[in-house]
Amino acid sequence: MLRLTALLFFLSLPPSADAAAQDPRLASRLDSLTLPKVEAVLVTAQRRGLPIEPLVQKALEGASKRAPGPRIVTAVEAMLADLTRAQQGLGRSATADELVAGAAALRAGATLEMVDQLRRAEPDAGVAVPLAVFADLVAGGMAVGAAWRSVEDLAQRGGDDEEFLELRERLRPAGQSP
Amino acid sequence: MIRAFRFRLASVPIALAFAAALPSGGLAQFGGTMDLRSGPVAWDKVEGGNPLLNGEVAGSYRFRPLNGLRPELLGRFGVSTGPDARAAMGYDLGVQLHTTGGGMWLGGAIGAAGNGSSARALTRLEGGVRRSLGPARIEVWLARTGFGGRIVSGGGLNQDSAGTGDTLARRGVSEYTDVGSRVLLSLSRYEVGLALTRRIGGGFSRRSGWELSGTWWAAPNVGVVGATGHSLSQFGLSLPGGRFGTVGLRLAVGARSAAAPARQSSETRPVTPTLAVSHRRLTVHWAPARTAEVMGDFTDWEPRPLVPLGAGRWTLPAELTPGVHHLHVRFDSGPWLVPAGAAAVDDGFGGRVGLVVVR
Numbered sequence: 001m002l003r004l005t006a007l008l009f010f011l012s013l014p015p016s017a018d019a020a021a022q023d024p025r026l027a028s029r030l031d032s033l034t035l036p037k038v039e040a041v042l043v044t045a046q047r048r049g050l051p052i053e054p055l056v057q058k059a060l061e062g063a064s065k066r067a068p069g070p071r072i073v074t075a076v077e078a079m080l081a082d083l084t085r086a087q088q089g090l091g092r093s094a095t096a097d098e099l100v101a102g103a104a105a106l107r108a109g110a111t112l113e114m115v116d117q118l119r120r121a122e123p124d125a126g127v128a129v130p131l132a133v134f135a136d137l138v139a140g141g142m143a144v145g146a147a148w149r150s151v152e153d154l155a156q157r158g159g160d161d162e163e164f165l166e167l168r169e170r171l172r173p174a175g176q177s178p
Numbered sequence: 179m180i181r182a183f184r185f186r187l188a189s190v191p192i193a194l195a196f197a198a199a200l201p202s203g204g205l206a207q208f209g210g211t212m213d214l215r216s217g218p219v220a221w222d223k224v225e226g227g228n229p230l231l232n233g234e235v236a237g238s239y240r241f242r243p244l245n246g247l248r249p250e251l252l253g254r255f256g257v258s259t260g261p262d263a264r265a266a267m268g269y270d271l272g273v274q275l276h277t278t279g280g281g282m283w284l285g286g287a288i289g290a291a292g293n294g295s296s297a298r299a300l301t302r303l304e305g306g307v308r309r310s311l312g313p314a315r316i317e318v319w320l321a322r323t324g325f326g327g328r329i330v331s332g333g334g335l336n337q338d339s340a341g342t343g344d345t346l347a348r349r350g351v352s353e354y355t356d357v358g359s360r361v362l363l364s365l366s367r368y369e370v371g372l373a374l375t376r377r378i379g380g381g382f383s384r385r386s387g388w389e390l391s392g393t394w395w396a397a398p399n400v401g402v403v404g405a406t407g408h409s410l411s412q413f414g415l416s417l418p419g420g421r422f423g424t425v426g427l428r429l430a431v432g433a434r435s436a437a438a439p440a441r442q443s444s445e446t447r448p449v450t451p452t453l454a455v456s457h458r459r460l461t462v463h464w465a466p467a468r469t470a471e472v473m474g475d476f477t478d479w480e481p482r483p484l485v486p487l488g489a490g491r492w493t494l495p496a497e498l499t500p501g502v503h504h505l506h507v508r509f510d511s512g513p514w515l516v517p518a519g520a521a522a523v524d525d526g527f528g529g530r531v532g533l534v535v536v537r
Contacts, residue, residue: 135523
């Protein structure tokens with residue numbers, strides 16, 4: 001009985017960070033030099049309470065694009081930095097989608113203050129869509145300030161996701177090439 | 179009634195010359211198709227049993243849209259040998275203007291047709307409209323062809339040895355008008371087409387033609403085509419009308435969809451692939467392609483084929499999960515692209531990646 005209890009106890013323990021970072025998808029797509037470096041980044045992300053799936057996907061994206069190993073490691077590390085910054089602006093309760101969109105918005109030119117403002121303007125709603133729309137508008141050629149004012153204005157008026165997507169369609173004509 | 183083998187070559191070395199001579203800007207498109215078909219034909223009102231060999235070379239070059247119109251240059255050259263073993267030929271060069279949003283086109287062409295030195299100049303004015311309804315593409319067109327004078331030559335298919343048919347020679351035709359409609363249904367790798375043509379004006383014993391065709395795309399640029407129908411006289415190439423049944427190959431060349439031969443293809447195409455996400459379903463519009471693939475975080479960045487919906491639309495046969503996704507699409511195994519409709523954000527690898535939000 002004691003042995004069974006001990007076995008159940010060990011099985012109930014959460015997996016270690018190192019074990020969770022050993023993703024079989026990465027093992028099959030990355031070379032032996034790149035894999036441990038990417039896994040080290042994943043361990044760091046877990047310890048910071050960040051989602052690791054976006055980082056895994058970034059590494060897989062690099063592998064599919066035949067990027068050199070060091071470039072993949074750099075891209076994953078940059079993604080970790082972006083997610084960390086996004087978490088600083090959005091808080092630890094932010095969802096993975098919000099962090100990914102926040103990372104894209106920060107990379108597009110948003111500041112931590114902007115992200116924090118948006119979070120306060122939409123306390124009960126997710127900010128993934130507004131942040132993604134902001135990144136989209138900037139990618140479409142709109143100035144950072146103008147894009148942010150449009151998104152922030154709608155957020156302060158309590159716009160929902162549908163209205164943000166409509167805003168995107170309005171400010172960025174359909175069919176326009178990014 | 180005779181039975182002969184019909185050999186049709188529809189496309190493109192001339193278009194290759196077009197491609198070499200014309201600018202190759204990123205948004206301009208060169209393309210065409212090559213059809214190789216043979217089968218029995220029962221010619222209308224023509225006696226004799228000689229086999230027929232018919233070849234046609236055609237190509238087109240589409241320029242960038244300008245003020246809502248997209249110009250297209252087209253060229254075609256055809257030769258044939260007929261029951262009396264004399265060669266006939268026809269060629270024309272034309273320009274068409276396609277509206278980029280309205281599904282309409284208008285064009286004209288000049289050329290010549292006939293037998294050797296007896297060839298006469300021809301002119302053609304044409305226009306039409308087309309619409310896409312789900313996987314079906316519908317076209318209605320009108321073409322008026324006029325010749326420099328009555329074509330009454332001394333041989334080839336222009337001459338009706340029986341003296342009872344509706345060939346160009348016997349009737350002394352100087353112009354004619356055709357009204358046609360065409361429906362093309364695309365389902366996965368299969369296409370089914372039905373074309374109806376009505377000839378307007380007097381002097382023709384047969385006024386209606388039709389063709390039912392089926393295509394199976396065995397490879398992205400290679401299709402197997404079967405067709406049957408009853409054609410009208412093709413005076414430009416000195417061909418009488420006749421019942422036919424053919425099988426053959428269709429090869430797609432350049433950016434043009436193989437489903438639309440150079441002369442008849444007039445569907446408006448977007449200048450870049452366009453992506454839309456509705457009800458968690460991903461759809462891409464890019465008509466000139468034969469195959470389409472997507473890869474993104476929802477496929478673990480492995481390429482997944484998109485399923486054709488027809489009319490240049492493709493879809494991923496699975497729902498996306500709500501959230502933010504990164505993706506690329508590509509066509510005909512070409513480079514990975516960020517389609518319009520997705521935000522192009524820095525991918526960290528020196529390029530861009532598409533970002534979409536799924537609700």
